[in-house]
Amino acid sequence: MGDRTHTHTGAAGRAATADRPASVRNVVLVGHSGSGKTTLVEALALTAGAVNRAGRVEDGGTVSDYDEIEQRRQRSVQLSLVPVEWGGYKINLLDTPGYADFVGELRAGLRAADAALFVVSAAQEADAVAGTTRAVWEECAAVGMPRAIVVTHLDTARTPFDEMTRVCGRLFGGDDPDAVLPLYLPVQGPEAPDGHAPLTGLTGLLTQRIFDYSSGERRENPPAGDERAPLLAARNRLIEGIIAESEDETLMDHYLGGGDIDTGTLVGDLERAVARGTFHPVLTAAPAVDGARQGIGTVELLDLITGGFPSPLERTLPAVTTPEGTPRPAPVCDPQGPLVAEVVKTASDPYVGRVSLVRVFSGTLRPDDTVHVCGHGLTDPGHEARPCHDADVRVGALSSPFGKQQRPLDHCIAGDLASVSKLGGAETGDTLSGTGDPLLMEPWTMPDPLLPLAVRAHSKADEDKLSQGLARLVAEDPTMRLEQNKDTHQVVLWCMGEAQADVALERLRSRYGVQVDAVPHRVPLRETFASRTVGRGRHVKQSGGHGQFAICEIEVEPLPPGTGIEFVDKVVGGAVPRQFIPSVEKGVRAQAARGVAAGHPLVDVRVTLLDGKSHSVDSSDAAFQTAGALALREAASDTRIQLLEPVAEVRVLVPDDYVGAVMSDLAGRRGRVVGTEQAAGEQTLVRAEVPEIEIGRYAVDLRSLSHGTGRFDRAYARHEAMPPQLADRIREEQENGTNGT
Structure with missing residues (x-):
């Protein structure tokens, strides 16, 4: 971040390797769709010398978004790992999708990384960085993950850089917007006829040097006279922000007294504040143009990653237990320690089969090692975890992914990432450990798919x-x-x-x-009787040999919701022999499970067996089962059968600005709002009860209604009577074979 000598240390065609955890940096790129994360990754790979000038690897493919689906859709849909080398460091760049549907890939990137780059586009509306991006920022803040911000698309900006930094300070700075400040100011060329000005260089606020990229090479120049005034104002604010985060309490007094502070001291304090996650620098970057070997701002960004972001040695590692749940000491990032690693992503290769992206937290992983694979699956709110699986598995080949290529590795040390083939049935979230001491890492949570x-x-x-x-x-x-x-x-x-x-x-x-x-997705409906009624089941058949004879009379009455099916025996005088009464109940319950009107299970009724007849030879268990079912069907034909629909308890968390729209929308879905409460961050939690038929697409509709900022969860509450007109429509659709409830 200061004045450094910059040389390529990567080489296209070979795997970036790490020999010690201190030389590794694991960085996840986070941002809304269209912010330019993938373009930035390729620009960083070009500057580091990992790809050629066209941003391609040896086979002609890109280093990210190489999947055929991604290329057809022109959108990232999966986590991509791009390892590069810079200044003696191995940097694992984890490119994540920006679209909210692929949050699982984002969570995997956060798990594998030790720091995050938040990428925001100046070409989109300033508030577009809110919503899901801000939610991820808060997740990182909760665990103290270091973060920096990169502003892209300044050449086509709707929002100028100074306004973007203010927006970032407001959204990401929380109570301390001075913890979000630029390290460099952009230098833009003459305005083009379309009104856009190209980015030509950067002004370093600490070094007070101009880094000019206009010639295709990075050159350092002193600032011109008209550039000094805005530079000094921004520089002073940056210095004050750095001093506020410094552990040296004498610096502020020295600065306020008019004394100069050595640039090296400022850079050192800045790097420590970034690594602690208490200061978040704002930078800007743009891809290389006209055959240049470096993208604008990429050298500065790589310097920040290697100098300001922490190594895996500084990360607090997830807790571990035995597979039975007994707590064990937390692992230490030591290549010589016992093996503790985790599958952060699972993919399928048409030639290799299942490939697992693994983060090694402790020990060293090597090809042909035998490891213990253990996992309960990731936690899924509202649902049970997947069954635990334990197995000893022999590790296949290790490789470093780079686009479509898999470059062979002979080992992967603590703090690094690698792709592993042939890990048996290992799934995302599984733990790899030594066979003599199986361990299970604390899983991370995933949102409930809705x-x-x-x-x-x-x-x-x-x-x-x-x-x-x-x-x-x-x-x-x-x-x-x-x-x-x-x-x-x-x-x-x-x-x-x-x-x-x-x-x-x-x-x-x-x-x-x-x-x-x-x-069409069908919601599980139920049926119940609207009123008390009776029914008679007569099953009499005569053929050669033994016939079938069973007659029973029942009374059916509705019960309160949630009661289920009750069966009561009130037969007197042995009209139905004692051994056949369970047969009648079995037939009634079987028919109730099949439904009596529209084919939905019957619930919340009491069936009372009143009378019946039997034959000493022809009566049987099967005959009375059939008679019980017939009696229930006849009873249903003499009364109105009510359809019951499931109702969900829905909790919607939205910014205060959208509360009115959300409540109005829920009312239009036959929902009943049962309460609201204030939540953190100027948000409101709306609690409502809504029929499940009405919220089949609510995950999509809420995202549109709240501009991507709303979240909700739901849980089954009960079944309750469906409005008659809706029930009639559903019955008609079922008769026509078009029901899609």
């Missing part, structure tokens, strides 16, 4: 491959949840949003060769 996607195989040939393909999808992306609904008999893939659902369908087709059809 958009249902019901699918069915397109043909008989696809049915055999569908379950395997869906299982692989869920193993790769733990934000998706697979459900085999026992009531509707649908296969439902729960997703974060439409984009993730579309990508899932495309991957099933292109990667696993499964053609599937998306069908």
